[in-house]
Amino acid sequence: MTAATLRDDFLATRPRLSFNDIPDRNARLERMLSVVHTGLDGLRLPEEWTRFARGLALFPHLSPANVLLILHQHPDATWVATHHGWGALERVPVERGIAVLIPAVRYRRIHGRTVWDGGRPVVDEVRHRPATVWDYTSTAGQHIPPLWEEPSDDPLDGFIDDLRAAAAAVGYAVEARRDEAPESRRVLALIHGQSDRDKATKLARDLGRAAGAREGADLFAYALCTANGMRVPRPEVPEDPQAVAVAASSALRRILRRTTFRWMR
Numbered sequence: 691m692t693a694a695t696l697r698d699d700f701l702a703t704r705p706r707l708s709f710n711d712i713p714d715r716n717a718r719l720e721r722m723l724s725v726v727h728t729g730l731d732g733l734r735l736p737e738e739w740t741r742f743a744r745g746l747a748l749f750p751h752l753s754p755a756n757v758l759l760i761l762h763q764h765p766d767a768t769w770v771a772t773h774h775g776w777g778a779l780e781r782v783p784v785e786r787g788i789a790v791l792i793p794a795v796r797y798r799r800i801h802g803r804t805v806w807d808g809g810r811p812v813v814d815e816v817r818h819r820p821a822t823v824w825d826y827t828s829t830a831g832q833h834i835p836p837l838w839e840e841p842s843d844d845p846l847d848g849f850i851d852d853l854r855a856a857a858a859a860v861g862y863a864v865e866a867r868r869d870e871a872p873e874s875r876r877v878l879a880l881i882h883g884q885s886d887r888d889k890a891t892k893l894a895r896d897l898g899r900a901a902g903a904r905e906g907a908d909l910f911a912y913a914l915c916t917a918n919g920m921r922v923p924r925p926e927v928p929e930d931p932q933a934v935a936v937a938a939s940s941a942l943r944r945i946l947r948r949t950t951f952r953w954m955r
Contacts, residue, residue: 708763709789710822718820722759722789729758733931742935743909743924747916750942750954754935756790760823763788767825769955776824781831787822794819837953841921845890849918852951853893859948862900864893876900891915891922898941905930906938913942918953 712718732738745757748768752760760767773783798805798814805812826834838846854864862876871877878896880889891911898910908925915922928934 708786709759709820710786715820718789719791719818722791722820725762726755726758726791729762730754730932730935733935734927736927739927739931740924743912744916746909746935746939746942747913750913750917750939751946752790752939753943754939757939759790760788764825764828766827769826770823772821772823776829776831779832779834781826781829781834783824783828784830785824785828787824787828789820790823791818792821793817837955838919841916841919843921844885844887845915846919846953848952849920850886850890850893852918852949852953853890853897856945856949856951857893857897857900860897860900860945862897887920890920897945898938901941901944903937903941906934906936906941909934909938910941913938914945914951918951 709718709722712721729738729742733742741761742754742757745761746754749757749760749770752770760770767788770788771779773787776783794817795813796815796817798812857864857878862878864878864880865871866882867877867879868882869879870881871879878893878900880893884892894911894914895907897914898907901910903910905928909928912922912925
């Protein structure tokens with residue numbers, strides 16, 4: 691029996707798809723990109739849009755491409771991290787991982803020295819290469835209890851305070867007002883008389899717009915509120931779902947790089 695036959699027999703016994711089973715790196719990348727393009731094109735379908743919105747709420751720190759890749763390979767995944775990330779939490783991968791894409795940046799160099807402009811290195815080219823993450827269920831070690839058990843109709847304690855901190859991180863103040871603040875002011879309004887639920891959902895939507903997701907503010911608010919234990923309705927399929935998905939995801943990552951939310955991993 692050849693090594694190739696042994697490998698095929700071994701892979702046949704593994705119940706879940708993983709692009710890491712493709713040995714050739716270029717073929718693996720090509721197949722992953724194909725799945726991403728197909729997934730983005732399919733967002734116009736209501737069932738695919740719903741599936742993606744749920745995935746973005748589970749993985750708000752990831753790009754739309756990686757959300758689609760995780761949903762394709764491990765539909766039941768809920769919390770993913772790298773080998774190093776799980777190690778820091780005293781857990782170790784025990785099953786095969788999930789292939790995702792990470793950027794590989796090439797900076798411009800002249801005579802062996804990096805070119806800088808405005809205090810930042812000049813980017814010459816950005817490519818993507820495969821990497822691996824693992825779901826919690828694919829690791830073993832220290833038990834980590836969930837931060838919340840069941841979603842709530844009302845915001846959990848401290849969520850509105852975290853939204854205030856996130857607004858401040860992108861240069862906006864949050865004020866209690868009787869009406870909306872003028873557009874010329876960098877102020878997000880909490881209207882007097884609103885319930886905590888309405889305040890949280892409105893503030894999340896306004897935060898999405900402030901973070902650059904004017905087209906994707908509803909999806910941004912859905913993902914952020916859901917990730918923090920709030921039960922909110924999913925947005926309807928927009929006219930341009932790809933643009934909305936990209937805008938919402940970019941704004942989420944911008945906020946999560948600057949702010950820690952106590953009710954999400």
